[in-house]
Amino acid sequence: MNSEDEIVAGHLQELRRGSVVLACLSVLREPQYGYSLLTTLDRAGIRVDANTLYPLLRRLEKQGLLTSDWNTEDARPRKFYSVSAAGHRVLERLTTEWMRLDADLARLLGGKDS
Amino acid sequence: MNSEDEIVAGHLQELRRGSVVLACLSVLREPQYGYSLLTTLDRAGIRVDANTLYPLLRRLEKQGLLTSDWNTEDARPRKFYSVSAAGHRVLERLTTEWMRLDADLARLLGGKDS
Numbered sequence: 072m073n074s075e076d077e078i079v080a081g082h083l084q085e086l087r088r089g090s091v092v093l094a095c096l097s098v099l100r101e102p103q104y105g106y107s108l109l110t111t112l113d114r115a116g117i118r119v120d121a122n123t124l125y126p127l128l129r130r131l132e133k134q135g136l137l138t139s140d141w142n143t144e145d146a147r148p149r150k151f152y153s154v155s156a157a158g159h160r161v162l163e164r165l166t167t168e169w170m171r172l173d174a175d176l177a178r179l180l181g182g183k184d185s
Numbered sequence: 186m187n188s189e190d191e192i193v194a195g196h197l198q199e200l201r202r203g204s205v206v207l208a209c210l211s212v213l214r215e216p217q218y219g220y221s222l223l224t225t226l227d228r229a230g231i232r233v234d235a236n237t238l239y240p241l242l243r244r245l246e247k248q249g250l251l252t253s254d255w256n257t258e259d260a261r262p263r264k265f266y267s268v269s270a271a272g273h274r275v276l277e278r279l280t281t282e283w284m285r286l287d288a289d290l291a292r293l294l295g296g297k298d299s
Contacts, residue, residue: 075271075274075275078248078249078250078275079275079278079279082203082206082207082275082279083279083282085202085203085206086203086204086206086207086279086282086283086286087203087286088199088202088203089196089199089200089201089202089203090200090286090290092196092199092200093196093200093290093294094290094293097293097294098293115289115292115293116285116286116288116289117286117289117290117293134192135189135192136192157189160189161189161192161193161196164193165193165196165197165200166294168197168200169200169290169294171230172200172201172204172230172231173287173291174230175208175229175230175231176204176207176208176231176283177287178229179208179211179212179229179231180207180211180280180283
């Protein structure tokens with residue numbers, strides 16, 4: 072990677088970081104375990120690695136936005152995460168803000184900034 | 186602020202952070218000094234405070250994405266920033282990625298995640 076690529080990579084990471092929380096809350100309206108969430112996000116084009124995602128899930132659970140349950144019916148017990156009532160409210164507020172930000176940014180990038 | 190408001194505020198800050206770089210590069214296709222950039226962003230709905238913006242401008246200049254010039258024609262000398270050739274290339278790459286991220290996220294939030 073040359074230096075310009077590194078600079079772009081750094082800014083891209085910042086650009087993606089905030090959207091990962093939104094993506095997780097959105098997907099977890101249906102319960103999923105960590106690895107299945109990872110593949111769902113990946114299929115959806117949201118790039119995040121396991122070392123980022125798993126701590127994020129624990130952080131969101133600690134904040135009360137996700138709840139978790141062990142599913143022990145399968146041969147291999149798995150921890151399923153889903154959005155709590157608070158998580159639904161937060162998702163709704165973040166989505167509203169994101170849509171506003173999105174429209175503002177689209178206007179700026181289109182050059183019509185007044 | 187109750188605790189849920191604080192949690193939302195934290196996530197919002199992350200969501201906005203990456204977009205500020207994109208917004209700055211976009212606006213600075215036309216040279217502007219710090220304060221005028223701040224008001225342009227504010228009018229465009231991109232909320233960022235001076236304590237965040239000024240260090241960011243210095244960081245982007247250090248990365249070679251912005252150049253600056255003192256305009257001493259007015260009574261009060263002002264430092265004008267504008268996007269460099271490298272900054273134009275980076276803006277283009279970040280914009281492409283942002284549009285992709287945007288479309289992916291819109292699909293997820295709309296619930297059509299497959």
